Amino acid sequence: MTIRVAVIGDVGGHVEELRRELRSLGVSETGVLPDDLVVIQVGDLVHRGPDSEGVVRLVDYYLNTYPGQWIQLVGNHEALYLRPNSFLWEDRIGYLEQRLLKKWWADGKLHTAVAVETDEEDFLVTHAGVTEQFWREHLLAPDTARQAARRINSLARTGCPTLYGGGAMLGPPNPMAGPLWASRTDELVPGWEGTTLPFSQVHGHSGSHGASDHPATTYDARLHHEETRFPGGRLIGIDPGHLVEATPVWGAFVVTTGSRPTVSDS
Numbered sequence: 001m002t003i004r005v006a007v008i009g010d011v012g013g014h015v016e017e018l019r020r021e022l023r024s025l026g027v028s029e030t031g032v033l034p035d036d037l038v039v040i041q042v043g044d045l046v047h048r049g050p051d052s053e054g055v056v057r058l059v060d061y062y063l064n065t066y067p068g069q070w071i072q073l074v075g076n077h078e079a080l081y082l083r084p085n086s087f088l089w090e091d092r093i094g095y096l097e098q099r100l101l102k103k104w105w106a107d108g109k110l111h112t113a114v115a116v117e118t119d120e121e122d123f124l125v126t127h128a129g130v131t132e133q134f135w136r137e138h139l140l141a142p143d144t145a146r147q148a149a150r151r152i153n154s155l156a157r158t159g160c161p162t163l164y165g166g167g168a169m170l171g172p173p174n175p176m177a178g179p180l181w182a183s184r185t186d187e188l189v190p191g192w193e194g195t196t197l198p199f200s201q202v203h204g205h206s207g208s209h210g211a212s213d214h215p216a217t218t219y220d221a222r223l224h225h226e227e228t229r230f231p232g233g234r235l236i237g238i239d240p241g242h243l244v245e246a247t248p249v250w251g252a253f254v255v256t257t258g259s260r261p262t263v264s265d266s
Contacts, residue, residue: 003260005116006252007040007125009204009224010075012242013049015058021252033066038260039252040114042204043075043127043180046093048243056097063109071263074110074156075127075205076180079164086166086181111263112163112179113152115145118257121233122199124148126179129203129235132191133175134182138162145199152179153263169206181205184237189214189228197233202253207237224250 006025011018026034033039045059046052062070074082080089081101092098104110116123124130124145135141135148138155142148155163160178167177168186177187184207207226211219217228224247226237240250 001036001258003038003257004034004036004254005038005040005257005261006254007042007116007202007238008252009042009238009240009250010044010242011041011046011049011055012044012240012246013046013052013055014242014246015049015051015054017049017240017242017246018055018058021250025252025254031061031065033062033069038069038071040071040116040125040261041073042125042202042238043073044077044204044239045072045075046097047077047089047091049246050244052093053097056093056100060100060104063104067109068260071114071261072104072110073114073125073127074105074112074180076166078110079180083159083164086164087170111153112156113149114261114263115149116202116255116257116261117146117259118255121255122146123202123236123255124199125202126152127203128177128179128182128205129184129188129201129237130179131175131177131182131187132195134162134178135198137176141198143198148199149263179203183207184226184235189217189235192230192235196231197235200233200236202236202238204237204239206239209239209241222249222251223253225253 122145163178166181167174168183173186228235240247
């Protein structure tokens with residue numbers, strides 16, 4: 001069977017936007033996922049929008065009803081409830097939804113990275129992207145997206161401070177910013193300049209908000225995606241940029257493959 005893998009960017013508390021995008025991917029009005037669809041959501045489910053609790057409850061339904069077809073990644077806004085705070089956010093989600101996030105983490109349903117392998121191209125999917133220096137010095141320069149995802153997930157479980165570390169979004173730019181905090185324009189893209197990507201990456205968190213002056217970058221206004229091509233692969237930003245009000249036009253990044261993505265945390 002040919003599998004469609006749909007990577008959905010930051011939801012930011014907009015449950016109706018999430019439902020709308022799922023319907024565009026063929027999910028029924030009653031919430032049934034098509035057999036050929038695997039959803040990867042890159043994190044930042046919560047905050048900003050009107051119904052973060054509704055987003056968490058909807059994703060909890062899919063994680064429990066379709067465990068092989070919904071892969072949930074952690075964003076910096078989920079990490080706020082899983083470990084000591086690295087930033088302040090005044091509007092907290094409800095206690096029951098906080099417990100759900102912690103339960104996903106404890107039960108191994110919440111991950112930090114996943115690899116998607118196709119015949120033409122392999123992708124590492126994380127919340128914010130992996131900088132060249134983090135890949136080289138902290139992951140020990142893995143050749144494949146699968147190896148990188150395995151090492152990232154293992155480091156996340158050990159509480160690696162570098163992995164959770166910030167950069168330009170919390171202070172000065174940091175070429176070692178972790179895959180929950182790296183800034184696309186300040187750390188991710190500049191760090192890979194002049195190098196060869198070992199594999200392509202898909203990320204949310206930042207970028208993908210409009211046309212870029214970068215000569216290797218293109219912008220898809222229909223999907224709200226920003227793509228930078230380097231030798232060896234692409235850096236693809238898919239954050240819709242939802243704030244209090246949702247971005248009106250956006251979409252998932254979709255590829256087809258012959259096998260379902262798998263996640264290893266060891």
